[in-house]
Amino acid sequence: MAKEPVRVLVTGAAGQIGYALVPMIARGIMLGPDQPVILHMLDIPPAAEALNGVKMELVDAAFPLLKGVVATTDAVEACTGVSVAVMVGGFPRKEGMERKDVMSKNVSIYKAQASALEKYAAPNCKVLVVANPANTNALILKEFAPSIPEKNITCLTRLDHNRALGQISERLNVQVSDVKNVIIWGNHSSTQYPDVTHAAIKTPEGEKPVPALVNDDAW
Numbered sequence: 025m026a027k028e029p030v031r032v033l034v035t036g037a038a039g040q041i042g043y044a045l046v047p048m049i050a051r052g053i054m055l056g057p058d059q060p061v062i063l064h065m066l067d068i069p070p071a072a073e074a075l076n077g078v079k080m081e082l083v084d085a086a087f088p089l090l091k092g093v094v095a096t097t098d099a100v101e102a103c104t105g106v107s108v109a110v111m112v113g114g115f116p117r118k119e120g121m122e123r124k125d126v127m128s129k130n131v132s133i134y135k136a137q138a139s140a141l142e143k144y145a146a147p148n149c150k151v152l153v154v155a156n157p158a159n160t161n162a163l164i165l166k167e168f169a170p171s172i173p174e175k176n177i178t179c180l181t182r183l184d185h186n187r188a189l190g191q192i193s194e195r196l197n198v199q200v201s202d203v204k205n206v207i208i209w210g211n212h213s214s215t216q217y218p219d220v221t222h223a224a225i226k227t228p229e230g231e232k233p234v235p236a237l238v239n240d241d242a243w
């Protein structure tokens with residue numbers, strides 16, 4: 025039997041990440057090849073025309089799993105009935121800024137959108153926070169959407185882990201899939217600490233420790 029469509033919200037859908045993300049969701053890459061979706065896309069009024077363009081492209085693509093598109097600048101309309109919310113919308117950092125520098129702008133956005141999710145999202149909604157600083161925004165969202173179970177809210181700090189893997193693989197000229205045990209500590213800003221103390225490279229001769237292979241603590 026065909027599954028019921030799931031309503032998926034993407035905020036900031038007219039932005040760079042949102043634009044790349046929505047076709048992937050519409051193709052079933054996020055929820056699976058047999059899960060129909062209704063996309064809810066939220067952006068701010070200055071981006072309304074671009075958002076409408078994103079909607080037109082989705083319609084043109086005729087994705088079989090895409091059962092509807094809501095493109096809106098109204099947070100209530102965007103949040104109504106959604107079971108998954110991917111919170112990308114926000115102010116990105118510019119040259120010379122740290123992630124924490126966009127906090128004041130993004131925190132107020134998160135308070136408002138959390139309140140709309142609290143009131144209008146489907147029960148048991150799952151939330152992924154992307155806009156920076158992602159972990160702080162996730163905490164704000166948790167505070168202002170108390171009926172969403174805490175375990176349903178997560179944020180995308182995985183980028184920092186993957187970035188560390190990528191840099192080690194370049195430095196040591198090994199495959200990224202052969203790097204293991206890298207840890208990222210701290211906040212999703214300048215207090216973050218990529219820890220390679222326990223990191224190792226898988227080789228045909230066994231595992232080799234990354235600190236010894238790099239042999240340069242300053243790096």
Ligand SMILES: NC(=O)c1ccc[n+]([C@@H]2O[C@H](COP(=O)([O-])OP(=O)(O)OC[C@H]3O[C@@H](n4cnc5c(N)ncnc54)[C@H](O)[C@@H]3O)[C@@H](O)[C@H]2O)c1
Pocket residue numbers: 035036037038039040041042066067068071112113114115116117133153154155156158180181182183184
């Ligand atoms: N966590 C991560 O791994 C990670 C990685 C890359 C980028 N980011 C963050 O993701 C966010 C988006 O990045 P981007 O490159 O797509 O930026 P972008 O500027 O291209 O897009 C952001 C979009 O959000 C919209 N927006 C702004 N305020 C909004 C609001 N109140 N409600 C809804 N939409 C709103 C903007 O109009 C724009 O369309 C930024 O905060 C960026 O720092 C996080």
Ligand SMILES: O=C(O)C[C@H](O)C(=O)O
Pocket residue numbers: 116117123156183
């Ligand atoms: O830091 C940002 O502003 C975007 C993203 O999280 C990154 O690290 O590239």
